[in-house]
Amino acid sequence: xxxxLTRVLALLELLQTHAGLTGTQLADRLGTDVRTVRRYTAxxxxxxxxxxxxxxxxxxxxxxxxxxxxxxVLTNDEALAVVLGLLAGERLGMSGTAPAGAGALAKIExxxxxxxxxxxxxxxxxxxxxxxxxxxQAPETGVLLTLAQASRxxxxxxLRYQSxxxxxxxxxxxxxGVVFHAGRWYVIGHDHHRDSLRTFRIDxxxxxxxxxAVFTLPAxxxxxxxxxxxxxxxxxxxxxEVLIDGPLGEIARRLPSGVAxxxxxxxxxxxxxxxxxxxxxxHLLASLEWPFTIHTPDELRQTLKDLAGxxxxxxxxxxxxxxx
Numbered sequence: 051x052x053x054x055l056t057r058v059l060a061l062l063e064l065l066q067t068h069a070g071l072t073g074t075q076l077a078d079r080l081g082t083d084v085r086t087v088r089r090y091t092a093x094x095x096x097x098x099x100x101x102x103x104x105x106x107x108x109x110x111x112x113x114x115x116x117x118x119x120x121x122x123v124l125t126n127d128e129a130l131a132v133v134l135g136l137l138a139g140e141r142l143g144m145s146g147t148a149p150a151g152a153g154a155l156a157k158i159e160x161x162x163x164x165x166x167x168x169x170x171x172x173x174x175x176x177x178x179x180x181x182x183x184x185x186x187q188a189p190e191t192g193v194l195l196t197l198a199q200a201s202r203x204x205x206x207x208x209l210r211y212q213s214x215x216x217x218x219x220x221x222x223x224x225x226x227g228v229v230f231h232a233g234r235w236y237v238i239g240h241d242h243h244r245d246s247l248r249t250f251r252i253d254x255x256x257x258x259x260x261x262x263a264v265f266t267l268p269a270x271x272x273x274x275x276x277x278x279x280x281x282x283x284x285x286x287x288x289x290x291e292v293l294i295d296g297p298l299g300e301i302a303r304r305l306p307s308g309v310a311x312x313x314x315x316x317x318x319x320x321x322x323x324x325x326x327x328x329x330x331x332x333h334l335l336a337s338l339e340w341p342f343t344i345h346t347p348d349e350l351r352q353t354l355k356d357l358a359g360x361x362x363x364x365x366x367x368x369x370x371x372x373x374x
């Protein structure tokens with residue numbers, strides 16, 4: 051059975067979209083009885099919402115003429131979903147800017163009833179995440195929205211792009227899809243300049259303009275699959291192989307998604323990963339609770355020793371020694 055508040059809000063939604071429904075009609079749509087409908091309308095009036103009712107054979111319920119509702123009316127579940135989405139987007143680095151997320155939360159809280167506002171504020175203030183925040187590379191909002199629209203409508207766009215070498219170029223792109231991955235936004239599509247399928251960092255797009263041309267998306271094309279395969283082929287300085295003496299499922303849950311491949315073997319779980327720097331891999335291995343054996347590279351052994359030395363030094367440090 052749904053919460054009474056949910057059905058009160060559902061009644062309000064019906065009154066906004068179907069003026070003049072009778073008590074019986076409202077009761078049927080809400081799955082309740084006419085007496086309960088009268089009680090719900092009384093609740094709405096107590097909240098300051100002018101619900102009018104006409105008696106008689108052709109009578110019904112409606113909002114007062116000229117009355118305009120606030121632009122946002124959410125149930126408990128809907129409000130919780132929106133707030134959690136904003137918080138998760140901020141933590142994952144999906145938000146374009148921190149002020150935008152904070153502003154959206156503030157606006158939502160202002161239009162919610164007090165009974166919803168306080169629990170959601172408590173959720174915002176107390177919710178914790180097991181994953182670290184992502185230091186995201188946020189694209190310009192207009193660029194991101196234009197790409198999304200062009201991808202959906204299948205229209206070519208003109209880009210001014212800056213590569214990682216700081217080289218500027220002009221491109222015409224058929225945007226097949228937009229993907230968020232590991233704190234960065236990407237667009238995948240056909241690059242007319244190279245006449246090939248390419249992947250672009252959206253935060254490196256300096257400007258964008260729609261073209262009149264229309265393109266056809268290749269049958270069965272999956273932007274996520276293409277992006278992950280492309281990133282897997284990107285060159286890294288270090289190829290890492292470590293045998294971990296622990297259960298495969300538990301190890302997989304402890305490692306960040308996409309950081310490594312895990313293969314069960316008789317002696318344990320073989321972790322294969324690639325890294326540009328070994329210090330991050332050393333910290334990752336040190337955080338695991340199971341014994342492990344480094345296969346490659348040998349340089350990772352020294353990196354772990356250096357980390358262990360710093361930890362041992364920190365463990366021996368006495369209070370006040372840093373200020374001396």
